[in-house]
Amino acid sequence: MTQDFNIVIVGHAGRLQYEAVVFAASLKEKSPAFKGKLFVAEPQPGAKWSFDPRIKSDARELLESLGAEILPFESRVFGEAYPNGNKIECLSQVPNDKPFVFFDSDTLILDEITDVPFDFDRPAASMRRENTWPNIELYGPGYEEIWGSLYEKFDLDFESAQDISYPREFWRRYPYFNAGFFYGRDAHAFGARYLEVAKAIMDDRPKALVCQEIWPWLDQIALPLVLHSFGGGFGALSEGWLDGKTTCHYRVLPLMYAREEDRVIQTMEAVTAPNKVKKVLKNYDPFKRMIYQNRGEKVRALFDRNDLPQKEQAIRNKLKREGFWMR
Known part of the structure; x- marks a missing residue:
């Protein structure tokens, strides 16, 4: 178990700055043993935003009083058009002095976060998900072909990425996660690979994905490939900790x-x-x-x-x- 790590969430003007306040308040209240840094990654104004996304002064002051550090980053690829992409792009600015855990801002800390048995050399993500992607069409490619084509595209071993306790063509067998949390040893390396994989799917998807809608699920399509490339995926974190005893991804x-x-x-x-x-x-x-x-x-x-x-x-x-x- 590693206790020395940083936490990253995204916060910007609007809903996320208020969710960030709740996250910071719950972390401070429920996890007194946490000695890392809470970074609130804040996108900066630019061509990818039609408004100033910076956190407003009252929320900023409160976040800082709760121990958070505002971490500016530039949106070069996604920005306002695809807010889920902020979780990918912000990782390039996260200090690499410690491993990182990323959470969606709409998460509540319920218990001591340092008790979670993170293995930062086997990254994982949330198993609290539904079969929202892919959408299997009659006479079209099945789960095996769709996910297999992605693993082949990135030269990753597909068989070892599956949960073989489920039968073939049942959605839970295949490596689909909720991106509400994920973690790793090196934020810069993780973020760079996440961005590389997401852009490659966005710009040149395999033929098996031609009839699949990738928005807004791109982050969750790319994530299992990134986890697997770093030696993680199914079974890397025991169930019942995150999205369970220690945190709740409440969504809205x-x-x-x-x-x-x-x-x-x-x-x-x-x-x-x-x-x-x-x-x-x-x-x-x-x-x-x-x-x-x-x-x-x-x-x-x-x-x-x-x-x-x-x-x-x-x-x-x-x-x-x-x-x-x-x-």
Whole structure:
């Protein structure tokens, strides 16, 4: 187990700066043993942005008071058009003095992060995912051909990347992860390879992907290839730690209130209660209404956590019908 590491999230003007505040507050509260640095990667104004994406002053000051360091980076490839690409491009600016763990900003720390048994020489990513990609067409290529063509393109061994406890052509056999977290030994090397793989898929995809839509899933299509190239993938991190005991990738507040266990809600409401945090978060409607005006409790009453729909889309649809969808 390695305890000495840095954490990276992306934050910019709008929703992400408020999510970054919650992340920083929960990290400070729930992980007192964490001695690394929390970097909030901030895209800078430029040709890839139609607005100034820098974090506003009130959120910036609060983040810094919570121990975060704002880390500017330049968007050269993705930017506003594909925000998921920020997690790829920011890694080039992360100091390489320690291993890194990247989290999406819409993540809540629930317990001591240094207890997680990271093996930074076997990088991993979130297993909390649905079969959102690829979309298998009748008479078209199957999972085996689609994923196999990607591994062949990058000269990676496909057979060793699979979870053979599942049968062929069942989606869980193939190396598809949620990019809500990932980690590695060397942020610069990881980021460079991630960018190389993502651009190659974007610019020259294998024939088996011709009928596949790659947006907004490009980051999650490229990620397993990057993990495998560094010796990671399935089984590199025991399940139940991240997106489990230690963290919750809540995505958006209505989904959190609808489906997450009580301790997630209790943690969210506790870390957002201090006046200095509340003063900033109340500037963002979803936090103001869901947490401080108690609409989250009304959402919670709509769902039975022991009998949730299997598909997230069904939860989203019900929230929209009831007028509770916000992000």
